[in-house]
Amino acid sequence: MSRTNKITVRDLKLWYGDFEALHGVNLDIYEKEITAFIGPSGCGKSTLIKTLNRMNDLVENCRIEGTVELDGKDIYSRKVELNNLRKRVGMVFQQPNPFPKSIYDNIAFGPRTHGIKNKSELDEIVEKSLKQAAIWDEVKDHLDRNALSISGGQQQRICIARALAVEPEVLLMDEPTSALDPISTSKIEDLVSELKNEYTIVMVTHNMQQASRISDRTAFFLNGNIIEQDETRKIFTNPSETETDNYISGRFG
Numbered sequence: 001m002s003r004t005n006k007i008t009v010r011d012l013k014l015w016y017g018d019f020e021a022l023h024g025v026n027l028d029i030y031e032k033e034i035t036a037f038i039g040p041s042g043c044g045k046s047t048l049i050k051t052l053n054r055m056n057d058l059v060e061n062c063r064i065e066g067t068v069e070l071d072g073k074d075i076y077s078r079k080v081e082l083n084n085l086r087k088r089v090g091m092v093f094q095q096p097n098p099f100p101k102s103i104y105d106n107i108a109f110g111p112r113t114h115g116i117k118n119k120s121e122l123d124e125i126v127e128k129s130l131k132q133a134a135i136w137d138e139v140k141d142h143l144d145r146n147a148l149s150i151s152g153g154q155q156q157r158i159c160i161a162r163a164l165a166v167e168p169e170v171l172l173m174d175e176p177t178s179a180l181d182p183i184s185t186s187k188i189e190d191l192v193s194e195l196k197n198e199y200t201i202v203m204v205t206h207n208m209q210q211a212s213r214i215s216d217r218t219a220f221f222l223n224g225n226i227i228e229q230d231e232t233r234k235i236f237t238n239p240s241e242t243e244t245d246n247y248i249s250g251r252f253g
Contacts, residue, residue, distance in 0.1 A: 004031040006170060006200045007052060012066035014047060021047045023224045034201045036211035039221030045204045049172050053089035054082060090163035094175040096155035098147035103139050106147045106158055110166035125165050133161035134191045153184025173203040189214050212236045220244045
């Protein structure tokens, strides 16, 4: 099966002040696949995912060397317009973080900032995004409700719908189910498996069962390095590196 490289990371080093959080990371993320990042806490998974849409630009004293390319173009080039990059590469965080606005206004927020003002066009985007996030049937009759008044699992799907509303190409998910109950987690996993038909998805997860269930490829991080990256099935059944094997089998981490 031929694959298209969507994101290419080469020799990426990242410092927070004097602390080197990533040590020359190399990674290929393929189009319309789910790539999972696993590894113990503080090993660089979330740091790397935030470099993929330049969220680390917001961190003081953060310095980066190396390249991150989206469709072959360096996203850290001076020519890159950040607003456009974050439209193409959306993000969903660990804690559901809907805006303190109506469900409708949460979803319409991104399209409005990108210049869409027409009400019927916005209505269409809101409905489509909520359907894609598998929550339309639950909220369609009360779109004017404050998004903070619904359950955590529903809030997280609203945040996914909000990210989808600007039609990104890549969806970054930083432990999107860690704050949720098992039923909500299962709904999000089903949703993510469905979304990969249209989007390239990168997911940080602490839950190895989750990585093995839904991802196509897995990268194992340790101490700011990627120790191994491969097909998920191979990583979980026949890893090449001893550290990967030790982590997967629960001998550390």
